[in-house]
Amino acid sequence: MSEITITLPDGSQKQVPAGAKPIEIARSISARLADDAVVARVNGGLFDLTRPLEESASLEILTSKNPEALEVYRHSTAHLCAAAVLELFPGTQLGIGPPTEAGFYYDFQREAPFTPEDLEKIEAKMWEIQARDLPYERVMTQKDEGLRKYSDAWMKCGLIAEKADEYFSEYTLGPHFIDFCRGPHVPSTKRIKAFKLLMVSGAYWKANEKGARLQRITGTAFFSKKELDEYLHQVEEAKKRDHRKLGRELDLISIQELAGPGLIFWHPKGGIIRKQLEDWMREEYLKRGYSLVYTPHVGRWQLWETSGHANFYADNMFDRMELDDAEYQLKPMNCPFHILIYKDKLRSYRELPVRLGELGTVYRYERSGTLHGLLRVRGFTQDDAHIFCRPDQIEDEIVNCLQFAVDVLTTFGFDKYEAELSTWDGGASGKYDGEPEQWQLAEKALRNACERLNVAAKVMTDEAAFYGPKIDVKLVDAIGRKWQLSTVQFDFTLPRRFGLEYIADDGKAHQPVMCHRALFGSVERFFGILLEHYAGAFPVWLAPVQVAVLPIADRHLDYARSVAAALERAGLRVEVDDNKEKVNNKIRIAQVNKVPYMLVVGDREAENGTVSVRNRRHGDQGSKPLDEAVALIRGLAESRKPFE
RNA sequence: GCUGGCGUAGCUCAGUAGGUAGAGCAUCUGAUUUGUAAUCAGACGGUCGGGGGUUCGAUUCCCUCCGCCAGCUCCA
Numbered sequence: 001m002s003e004i005t006i007t008l009p010d011g012s013q014k015q016v017p018a019g020a021k022p023i024e025i026a027r028s029i030s031a032r033l034a035d036d037a038v039v040a041r042v043n044g045g046l047f048d049l050t051r052p053l054e055e056s057a058s059l060e061i062l063t064s065k066n067p068e069a070l071e072v073y074r075h076s077t078a079h080l081c082a083a084a085v086l087e088l089f090p091g092t093q094l095g096i097g098p099p100t101e102a103g104f105y106y107d108f109q110r111e112a113p114f115t116p117e118d119l120e121k122i123e124a125k126m127w128e129i130q131a132r133d134l135p136y137e138r139v140m141t142q143k144d145e146g147l148r149k150y151s152d153a154w155m156k157c158g159l160i161a162e163k164a165d166e167y168f169s170e171y172t173l174g175p176h177f178i179d180f181c182r183g184p185h186v187p188s189t190k191r192i193k194a195f196k197l198l199m200v201s202g203a204y205w206k207a208n209e210k211g212a213r214l215q216r217i218t219g220t221a222f223f224s225k226k227e228l229d230e231y232l233h234q235v236e237e238a239k240k241r242d243h244r245k246l247g248r249e250l251d252l253i254s255i256q257e258l259a260g261p262g263l264i265f266w267h268p269k270g271g272i273i274r275k276q277l278e279d280w281m282r283e284e285y286l287k288r289g290y291s292l293v294y295t296p297h298v299g300r301w302q303l304w305e306t307s308g309h310a311n312f313y314a315d316n317m318f319d320r321m322e323l324d325d326a327e328y329q330l331k332p333m334n335c336p337f338h339i340l341i342y343k344d345k346l347r348s349y350r351e352l353p354v355r356l357g358e359l360g361t362v363y364r365y366e367r368s369g370t371l372h373g374l375l376r377v378r379g380f381t382q383d384d385a386h387i388f389c390r391p392d393q394i395e396d397e398i399v400n401c402l403q404f405a406v407d408v409l410t411t412f413g414f415d416k417y418e419a420e421l422s423t424w425d426g427g428a429s430g431k432y433d434g435e436p437e438q439w440q441l442a443e444k445a446l447r448n449a450c451e452r453l454n455v456a457a458k459v460m461t462d463e464a465a466f467y468g469p470k471i472d473v474k475l476v477d478a479i480g481r482k483w484q485l486s487t488v489q490f491d492f493t494l495p496r497r498f499g500l501e502y503i504a505d506d507g508k509a510h511q512p513v514m515c516h517r518a519l520f521g522s523v524e525r526f527f528g529i530l531l532e533h534y535a536g537a538f539p540v541w542l543a544p545v546q547v548a549v550l551p552i553a554d555r556h557l558d559y560a561r562s563v564a565a566a567l568e569r570a571g572l573r574v575e576v577d578d579n580k581e582k583v584n585n586k587i588r589i590a591q592v593n594k595v596p597y598m599l600v601v602g603d604r605e606a607e608n609g610t611v612s613v614r615n616r617r618h619g620d621q622g623s624k625p626l627d628e629a630v631a632l633i634r635g636l637a638e639s640r641k642p643f644e
Numbered sequence: 645g646c647u648g649g650c651g652u653a654g655c656u657c658a659g660u661a662g663g664u665a666g667a668g669c670a671u672c673u674g675a676u677u678u679g680u681a682a683u684c685a686g687a688c689g690g691u692c693g694g695g696g697g698u699u700c701g702a703u704u705c706c707c708u709c710c711g712c713c714a715g716c717u718c719c720a
Contacts, residue, residue, distance in 0.1 A: 114648085218714090367719095369715090375720090552678065585678095585683080
């Protein structure tokens with residue numbers, strides 16, 4: 001028997017017989033490693049622990065501490081789920097069953113929908129199969145033979161025809177279950193210790209909404225019961241900070257059925273927070289060389305034909321309305337209006353870049369099933385700006401925009417975000433407007449900007465806007481979903497469509513280039529994400545009520561009001577709780593409403609001109625002279641610092 | 645828009661195997677005047693999402709529309 005050389009991660013080498021399995025090598029290193037092993041990395045690729053090594057290779061044993069091992073483990077759990085479904089519901093068609101960030105899913109096609117009770121049965125069956133300790137066995141099959149074997153399984157057949165090499169791998173689980181699958185998998189079902197099926201929902205075959213409708217069973221799996229329980233607990237906790245729940249509880253916003261879905265009502269307390277956000281943003285605009293403009297909410301249809309939205313954006317627009325002899329369109333975007341301001345006079349190269357900014361409210365038709373609280377609505381206000389500049393200025397402008405976007409995120413304490421660079425499809429589909437050279441140039445400028453600011457942007461092919469490529473910044477909500485906030489978009493197209501010009505130093509007319517950018521993205525969405533980010537406990541500068549003054553008894557009301565007056569003179573938002581309740585109750589109310597500071601006033605305070613300071617997070621801070629308390633809270637508000 | 649689920653008081657929820665509903669909180673009133681997360685009592689409050697059908701009778705069963713939730717698709 002020939003020997004092969006196995007190189008371990010520490011550089012050491014082992015001679016083993018050809019055909020040795022990674023699990024055997026692991027055991028030869030230590031029994032514990034073999035027990036903890038989930039999957040092997042062989043020459044960089046993932047391998048089953050039980051797959052024989054035929055040639056010399058590098059080998060790394062991945063244990064439960066490795067994220068890739070968790071993916072494999074979840075993938076194996078998905079197979080277990082499919083095997084359970086087939087045992088309980090023979091004839092069900094299998095789609096795909098990959099691991100995801102938070103678990104796994106498996107797509108099935110079957111006439112009757114899976115009910116919550118079915119889910120319980122499936123989970124019980126999974127445990128039953130788990131207990132059988134079935135190996136995940138890798139079998140190689142020849143393509144034509146495979147197509148015959150899977151002739152009853154139309155989705156698998158499709159996948160094999162499309163993806164399989166001449167010989168492809170399958171994995172069995174017991175005598176009856178076999179699945180076309182690249183693998184790898186854990187060695188056997190007894191390795192799967194903790195999982196839970198979470199829901200059943202709809203999906204489309206190959207994510208195509210014209211394709212077959214499937215039922216998706218989603219679950220999660222962890223290496224231990226403890227980790228699973230922690231995860232489930234964390235999900236429950238996250239739900240408590242859902243912006244829809246907090247928005248109602250804190251009386252910030254509402255959505256009114258009578259007015260229509262996806263349309264936001266800002267209540268007084270939400271309104272004051274929004275004003276703080278908007279004031280801050282407008283100040284930043286002015287500091288950074290933007291001008292503020294205001295434009296109408298509707299415009300003639302011809303405007304949208306000129307801009308191209310009539311062609312490229314028709315599906316997302318509210319219906320046109322007729323007025324006199326003309327048709328008008330509610331605006332889904334602000335850009336054409338800002339362009340008209342640019343175009344209203346002859347521009348010199350000396351005044352470029354022109355940066356026109358607006359908190360512009362737009363209306364877009366979003367399909368009913370996609371609406372989601374504040375995060376996906378039909379009417380929203382963008383902190384939108386359009387920058388018109390010379391080609392040689394565009395890269396600096398994009399760098400400034402991106403820097404601005406990063407500054408917004410840090411101001412509000414977001415340290416986790418993802419950047420994406422969306423590019424076109426190369427022009428194949430015709431959904432994109434403009435010349436190839438322009439697209440290439442634009443993409444290059446965006447890439448360079450990312451590099452200059454050290455922003456790691458993931459390239460997303462075929463995700464660009466119809467008028468140009470873009471950089472997007474995404475944040476994650478309480479339930480782990482990603483939402484786009486900032487966007488910096490390049491545009492060669494609209495300047496051409498509108499015939500924009502500036503007079504250059506050569507005395508001739510040239511076409512400016514344009515950058516669209518929104519940093520909050522939409523005020524509604526940003527507010528929703530912010531609400532979840534702070535779990536409703538806003539920092540002092542944003543809190544709708546910054547201070548609650550809590551008199552102990554009625555005889556302290558006058559003093560309480562004088563305290564409130566002093567706070568108001570300092571520009572703070574104050575409420576006096578004059579209910580006939582005990583202080584304990586007043587404190588509770590203020591805590592529940594997440595008021596940052598409570599000032600308790602009773603006999604001692606009224607006598608000494610002091611207040612007893614209570615901090616929302618840290619509780620009783622003892623008494624302080626009134627001036628001192630006012631200065632403290634005002635300082636926090638003005639600094640726009642995070643709370644505490 | 646699609647698949648599935650859901651819709652009972654302002655909020656959170658219970659209930660009716662078909663005989664027009666109940667709790668806690670909130671609100672209002674009264675008593676209590678209280679020192680760092682809920683004082684007590686009483687009252688008010690619902691065409692049980694809208695419309696249609698079956699039935700002697702529908703909040704309950706059926707149909708339909710609207711809205712919400714999860715996922716898909718799409719996107720700020």
